[in-house]
Amino acid sequence: MPSKSIEELNHIVGKTNRTVENFEIERGKVAEFARAIRDPAKIYINEKAAQEAGYKTIPAPPTFARTSYFPRYRPEGIDYDLGFDLGFDRSRVVHGEQKYEYTRPLYVGDVLVGDTTLEDVHQREGSDGGTMTFAVLRTDFTDEDGEHVLSASNTRIETGRAIGGGSK
Amino acid sequence: MTREYTVGDSVKHTVEDISRTDFAKYAGASGDFNPIHYDEPHAEQTGYESVFGQGMFTAGIASQSVREALGLQNLKEYRTRFSSQVWPGDTLFTTVEVTAVTETDEGTRVETDVTVTNQDGEKVVTGTAVAIV
Numbered sequence: 001m002p003s004k005s006i007e008e009l010n011h012i013v014g015k016t017n018r019t020v021e022n023f024e025i026e027r028g029k030v031a032e033f034a035r036a037i038r039d040p041a042k043i044y045i046n047e048k049a050a051q052e053a054g055y056k057t058i059p060a061p062p063t064f065a066r067t068s069y070f071p072r073y074r075p076e077g078i079d080y081d082l083g084f085d086l087g088f089d090r091s092r093v094v095h096g097e098q099k100y101e102y103t104r105p106l107y108v109g110d111v112l113v114g115d116t117t118l119e120d121v122h123q124r125e126g127s128d129g130g131t132m133t134f135a136v137l138r139t140d141f142t143d144e145d146g147e148h149v150l151s152a153s154n155t156r157i158e159t160g161r162a163i164g165g166g167s168k
Numbered sequence: 169m170t171r172e173y174t175v176g177d178s179v180k181h182t183v184e185d186i187s188r189t190d191f192a193k194y195a196g197a198s199g200d201f202n203p204i205h206y207d208e209p210h211a212e213q214t215g216y217e218s219v220f221g222q223g224m225f226t227a228g229i230a231s232q233s234v235r236e237a238l239g240l241q242n243l244k245e246y247r248t249r250f251s252s253q254v255w256p257g258d259t260l261f262t263t264v265e266v267t268a269v270t271e272t273d274e275g276t277r278v279e280t281d282v283t284v285t286n287q288d289g290e291k292v293v294t295g296t297a298v299a300i301v
Binding site for chain 2: 029032033035036037038039041054055059061062063066067068069070091094095096097098099100101102104105
């Protein structure tokens with residue numbers, strides 16, 4: 001169980017923090033990320049190939065916004081917890097689900113900011129005992145014109161007991 | 169580029185020989201430095217047999233078939249649920265299959281199921297992707 005009660009956690013549902021600043025989509029980082037996910041598409045590395053495929057310039061892969069976790073894009077005082085003290089024991093936290101909603105692709109040259117809202121907190125009993133606590137953190141990314149580009153919703157689960165016990 | 173979508177159409181791809189190097193590269197590229205994904209003694213101490221992949225690494229792998237099936241310009245939603253771990257040595261099979269095609273005011277809405285299974289047929293990621301084409 002988190003060190004905070006569900007009532008305390010519900011009290012901060014709906015709160016929003018600025019969590020991403022100066023998130024510049026850099027060409028080299030996009031190429032590196034595409035290699036890391038083993039997608040060989042030329043659109044991620046070559047501007048001409050991207051334009052021939054109908055993109056205005058090199059787009060970033062659908063999950064690229066994960067790179068906003070690098071400390072250089074974080075406002076002071078914001079780290080893994082995204083400014084929400086949920087009282088979760090990090091050693092028992094797993095990433096349960098991720099959802100992206102897009103207004104348009106992310107392009108090299110975009111500079112974004114992100115605002116994270118604690119969207120939901122709930123608990124249920126795990127199948128193997130112990131209470132599981134779910135927190136949904138939605139980050140809305142906007143461009144320099146203030147237009148929405150994408151939202152990333154991350155579901156964190158504090159599991160009822162030490163994770164461990166995983167096996168091949 | 170217009171394309172016809174029919175329920176049951178699918179795009180698939182396979183990524184072989186997932187290795188510790190993949191997890192280290194993804195850590196470096198993504199900024200996810202949780203040591204459970206690349207530090208073997210740490211993973212063992214925590215109770216795992218070895219390091220295992222970041223969930224978002226597998227979501228990234230699967231995004232190749234999502235891109236091929238729907239195109240990034242049209243993509244409206246991409247959702248993934250992490251149901252099982254990815255281990256060094258695994259082979260990952262991604263399938264993106266059209267489940268619904270409906271006409272809406274915004275255009276044709278194409279809904280797909282996204283599934284990643286390993287060499288034992290176990291699902292490691294299940295999800296959905298939606299495009300307006």
